Amino acid sequence: MIFIFLLFLLTANIYSETYLNGSYETSFDIRKTSSYKWAVDYPWHRLEARLYSEPIKNFSFFLKTYANVDATYEKDLTKFKREIFQLAESHLNYKIGKKDKVEFYFFANQIRFYLGDPLFYLVNTDKDKWDEDGGIGTARVAGSTIEIEGFVPNFYSKFFIAKMYRQNVDAYGARIYDNIISEKLRLGFTSTYKRWSSNPNDYNLVLASDLFFNIFKNSITFEIAKSKTPSDYSIKNDDLALKVEYRKDFETFLGGLNLIASYRDIGKDFRAYCSKVYDNDRKYDQNGYYFESKYRFPKKAITLTYHRDFYKKKKINYSETEDYIEGYVEFIKDINLKIYYLTTHQFNSDKVEITKLDGSKAWVYLQDDRWSHFFSQISMQDKKTLIKLQFKIRNIKTEYLQYIYGTEISINLTEKLKTLNRFLIVDEIYRTRDTFWSQLQYNFGQNTDFYLEYGNDSYVNDDLVNDKDFVESNNSMEHKIHLYVKLSF
Numbered sequence: 001m002i003f004i005f006l007l008f009l010l011t012a013n014i015y016s017e018t019y020l021n022g023s024y025e026t027s028f029d030i031r032k033t034s035s036y037k038w039a040v041d042y043p044w045h046r047l048e049a050r051l052y053s054e055p056i057k058n059f060s061f062f063l064k065t066y067a068n069v070d071a072t073y074e075k076d077l078t079k080f081k082r083e084i085f086q087l088a089e090s091h092l093n094y095k096i097g098k099k100d101k102v103e104f105y106f107f108a109n110q111i112r113f114y115l116g117d118p119l120f121y122l123v124n125t126d127k128d129k130w131d132e133d134g135g136i137g138t139a140r141v142a143g144s145t146i147e148i149e150g151f152v153p154n155f156y157s158k159f160f161i162a163k164m165y166r167q168n169v170d171a172y173g174a175r176i177y178d179n180i181i182s183e184k185l186r187l188g189f190t191s192t193y194k195r196w197s198s199n200p201n202d203y204n205l206v207l208a209s210d211l212f213f214n215i216f217k218n219s220i221t222f223e224i225a226k227s228k229t230p231s232d233y234s235i236k237n238d239d240l241a242l243k244v245e246y247r248k249d250f251e252t253f254l255g256g257l258n259l260i261a262s263y264r265d266i267g268k269d270f271r272a273y274c275s276k277v278y279d280n281d282r283k284y285d286q287n288g289y290y291f292e293s294k295y296r297f298p299k300k301a302i303t304l305t306y307h308r309d310f311y312k313k314k315k316i317n318y319s320e321t322e323d324y325i326e327g328y329v330e331f332i333k334d335i336n337l338k339i340y341y342l343t344t345h346q347f348n349s350d351k352v353e354i355t356k357l358d359g360s361k362a363w364v365y366l367q368d369d370r371w372s373h374f375f376s377q378i379s380m381q382d383k384k385t386l387i388k389l390q391f392k393i394r395n396i397k398t399e400y401l402q403y404i405y406g407t408e409i410s411i412n413l414t415e416k417l418k419t420l421n422r423f424l425i426v427d428e429i430y431r432t433r434d435t436f437w438s439q440l441q442y443n444f445g446q447n448t449d450f451y452l453e454y455g456n457d458s459y460v461n462d463d464l465v466n467d468k469d470f471v472e473s474n475n476s477m478e479h480k481i482h483l484y485v486k487l488s489f
Contacts, residue, residue, distance in 0.1 A: 017053065017054045018051070018052070018053040018054075018055075019050075019051070019052045019053070020049070020050070020051050020052075021049075021050050021488070021489060022047070022048045022049035022050050022488070022489055023046075023047075023048050023486055023487060023488045023489070024045075024046070024047050024048075024486070024487045024489075025044075025045070025046045025048075025484070025485065025486045025487075026043055026044065026045050026046075026484075026485050027043065027044050027482060027483055027484040027485070028040065028043040028044065028482075028483060029480055029481065029482050029483075030480070030481040031478075031479070031480045031481075032479035032480070044069070044070045045067075045068070045069045045070075046066060046067070046068045046069075047066060047067045047068075048064065048065070048066040048088070049064070049065050049066070050062070050063070050064045051063045051064075058094060058095040058096065059092075059093070059094050059095075060092075060093045061090070061091065061092045061093065062089075062090060062091050062093075063087075063090045064087075064088040064089050064090065065085065065086065065087055065088055066085075066086060066088050067085050067086075068086070087108060087109065088109060089107075089108065089109040089110045090107065090108050090109070090110075091105055091106060091107040091108070091110055091112070092104075092105070092106040092107075093105050097150070099150050100149070100150035100151045101147075101148075101149055101150055102146065102147070102148050103146070103147045103148075104144065104145070104146050105144060105145045105146075106143075106144045107142065107143060107144070107145075108141075108142045109140065109141060109142070110141070111125045111130050111141065112143070112145055112160070113125065113143065113145060113160040113162050113171070113173055113274075115158060115160070115173050115174075115175035115190055115192075116158075116175060117175060117188065117190040117208055117210060117223065118188070118210050118212065118221050118223060118245075119210065119221060119223040119243040119245060119262075120190075120208060120223055120225055120241065120243065120272070120275070120277075120278075121275060121277060122173075122190055122192050122206055122208060122225070122272050122274060122275050123160075123173050123192060123274045123275060124274070124275040124276040124277060126276045129275075129276040129279070129280060130164070140164060140165055140166040140167075141162055141163065141164050141165075142162070142163050142165060143160060143161045143162035143163055143171075144160070144161050145158065145159065145160040145161075146158070146159050146160075152178075154178055154179035154180070154182060155176070155177075155178050155179075156175075156176065156177055156178075156179075157174070157175065157176040158174070158175045158176075159172075159173070159174045159175075160172070160173045160174075167196070168196070168197070169194065169195070169196045170194070170195045170196075171192070171193070171194045171195075171274055172192070172193040172194075173190075173191065173192045173193070173274060174189075174190070174191045174192075175188065175189070175190045175191075176188065176189050177189070177210075183214060184213060184214050184215075185212070185213045185214075186210075186211070186212040186213075187209075187210075187211055187212075188209070188210045188211075188212075189207075189208070189209050189210075190206075190207075190208040190209075190210070190225075191205075191206065191207050191208070192204075192205070192206045192272065192274040192275075193205050193206075194273045194274050199231065201230040201231045202230075202231045203229070203230070203231070204227065204228070204229045204271055204272070204273040204274075205227065205228045205229075206225055206226070206227045206228075206271075206272045206274070207225065207226055208223060208224065208225035208226075209223070209224055209225075210222065210223035210224075211223075217248065217249070218246070218247075218248050219246070219247045219248070220244070220245070220246050220247075221243075221244070221245045221247075222243070222244050223242075223243050224240070224241070224242050224243075225240070225241045225242075225270070225272070226239055226240050226241075226270075227239045227241075227269075227270050227271050227272060229271050229273075232271070235269040235271065236269055237269065238267035238268050238269045238270070238314070239267050239269040239270050239271070240265075240267045240270065241264075241265070241266045241267055241270045241278075241284075242263075242264065242265045242266075243262060243263070243264045243265075244262060244263045244264075245260065245261070245262040246259075246260070246261045246262070247259065247260050253298060254298060255295060255296050255297050255298040256295070256296040257293065257294070257295050257296075258292075258293070258294040259292070259293055260290070260291070260292040260293075261289070261290070261291050261292075262289065262290045262291075263288075263289045264286060264287070264288055264289070264290075264311070265286075265287050266278075266283065266284045266285065266286045266287070267284065267285070267314075268284060268285035268313070268314050268315045269284070270284045270285075271284065285313045285314055285315050286311040286312075286313065287311060287312055287313075287314060288309070288310045288311025288312060289309075289310055289311075290307070290308070290309045290310075291307060291308050292305070292306070292307035292308075293305070293306050293307075301329065301330035301331075302327070302328070302329050302330075303326075303327070303328045303329075304325075304326070304327055304328075305324070305325070305326040305327075305328075306323075306324065306325050306326075307322075307323075307324045308321065308322065308323050308324075309321070309322040310322075316348065316350075317348055317349040317350050318346070318347070318348045318367070319346075319347050319348075319349075320344065320345065320346050320347070321344070321345045321347075322342070322343070322344045322345075323342070323343050324340065324341070324342045325340060325341045325342075326338070326339065326340035327339045327340070333380075333382075334380065334381040334382065335378070335379070335380050336377075336378070336379050337376075337377070337378050338375075338376070338377045338378075339375065339376045339377075340374075340375050341372070341373070341374050341375075342372070342373045342375075343370060343371065343372040343373075344370070344371045344372075345369070345370050346367055346368075346369045346370075346371070347365070347367060347368055347369075348365060348366040348367035348368075349365060349366075350365070350366040351363045351364060351365055351366065352364060352366055370397070371395060371398070372395070372396040372397065373392065373393065373394050373395070373396065374392065374393040374396065375390070375391075375392045375465070375466075376390070376391050376392075377389065377390045377391075383412075384411060384412045385409075385410065385411050385412070386408070386409070386410040386411075387407075387408070387409050387410075388406075388407070388408040388409075388464070389406075389407055390404075390405070390406035390407070390408075390464050390465045391403075391404070391405055391406075391465070392404040392406075392465040392466070394471070399429065400428075400429075401428070401429055402426055402427065402428050402471070403426075403427040404424070404425065404426050404427070404465040404471060405424070405425040405427075405465070406422070406423070406424050406425075406460075406464030406465040407421075407422070407423045407424075407464075408420075408421070408422045408423075408464060409421045416442055416443045416444075416445075417440075417441070417442050417443075418440075418441045418442075419438070419439065419440050419441070420438070420439045420441070421436075421437070421438045421439075422436070422437045422438075422460040422461075422464060423435075423436050423437075423460075424436075424459065424460050424464055424465065424467070424470060424471075426470070426471055433470075433475075433476050433477075434477060435455060435456065435459045435460065435470055435475075435476070435477045435478070436454070436455050436477065437453065437454065437455035437456060437457050437459065437460050438453065438454045438455060439451060439452070439453045439457075440452045440453075447487065447488035447489065448485070448486070448487050448488075449485070449486045450484075450485050451482070451483070451484040451485070451486075452481075452482075452483055452484075453480075453481070453482040453483075453484065454479075454480070454481055454482070455477070455478060455479075455480060456478040456480060459475060459478070
């Protein structure tokens with residue numbers, strides 16, 4: 001509260017540029033319970049305020065707070081009263097200079113430590129990486145960054161310090177590079193360090209170097225990295241990672257062509273705990289390549305895309321190949337068509353002996369699975385209406401075959417009244433499931449909106465037939481009426 005009070009004092013400067021806005025939201029649900037009776041949940045309230053100010057030249061700050069009460073989570077409101085007022089996020093920013101500049105950020109509950117190494121992305125800013133280190137809730141992170149550019153010609157540097165204070169985890173990062181020849185030759189270095197206890201061996205250190213050069217519009221990027229994690233005794237010496245990427249764009253009377261080709265060799269013991277890719281997603285122990293071509297027809301809004309992603313593991317005899325083919329066409333009057341076919345081949349060359357039903361024995365591969373999916377979508381849009389029709393065949397030629405149909409219709413009935421409807425059908429071998437979600441939105445003016453919804457939005461809000469919450473689950477239609485009011489100021 002003292003910190004917030006001091007920020008408000010800074011805005012007292014008559015020359016300051018200050019903005020204050022926010023919103024109040026309230027809602028409640030009427031649900032159909034397992035006993036087939038309708039029950040009313042307690043209301044939910046949220047008051048949010050956002051303050052931005054530039055009290056003096058080159059200095060600014062941002063603050064977002066909220067008060068939240070949600071009695072649907074727990075019937076005892078005592079817990080929420082202890083957390084009823086929270087600092088959602090904030091930062092202080094100070095700049096020195098324009099062309100030759102130094103910029104500082106001090107932040108709380110924001111994710112501002114992106115470094116930008118070209119191929120590995122050693123600092124990943126995905127929400128599920130930094131919220132509770134993979135958990136649920138607001139990002140409990142605080143820290144600072146400093147960015148320096150221009151004092152040395154073509155030289156750039158950035159440093160950050162971050163603390164995940166609920167887990168008592170510290171993270172540090174640095175990135176420097178020099179454009180030796182502008183847009184032709186660049187040399188860079190990146191380092192990350194993460195420490196999760198007072199034990200001197202409980203840390204992860206990554207050092208990386210990258211080189212970029214462009215010759216006759218052929219760009220090649222090279223990056224190599226090495227990691228060290230002393231406390232993990234399962235990790236041996238295969239902790240090097242290498243990536244090389246080639247890019248080329250062609251523009252001729254026959255159309256446009258974009259090419260990307262890359263090779264990667266990621267050691268089975270390589271770890272980068274500031275990155276989601278080489279921590280949560282476990283994308284280490286890979287030797288493989290990626291190829292992508294994108295062709296644009298001349299004078300036609302038609303794009304064809306093909307990519308292949310292949311890798312094999314060093315530790316086990318496992319490989320995975322992904323092939324993707326897509327066609328995208330834009331017609332007149334805002335009608336678009338998109339079709340793609342995706343197949344993933346997972347293969348383990350080790351063999352095991354099995355006994356057939358007739359008693360005979362045979363040797364078969366430990367794993368030889370193909371997962372194929374076909375997707376098509378047509379969308380039509382004008383000033384008042386958006387219609388989207390989707391169809392997907394998932395897990396073709398397997399016992400998990402699914403036919404999925406999705407429809408989305410949005411209509412502006414009047415200037416103030418809108419409706420949005422989403423319908424999804426999943427037809428499986430042994431059953432058929434469907435779900436429906438509908439929303440009616442009315443704007444009262446003065447930044448006040450009223451929403452009336454039926455169904456569960458989370459089942460259909462991630463691109464309909466591709467929404468894993470419903471398609472890749474055992475969920476069925478949820479009968480719920482949701483009333484929601486939002487006032488913005």
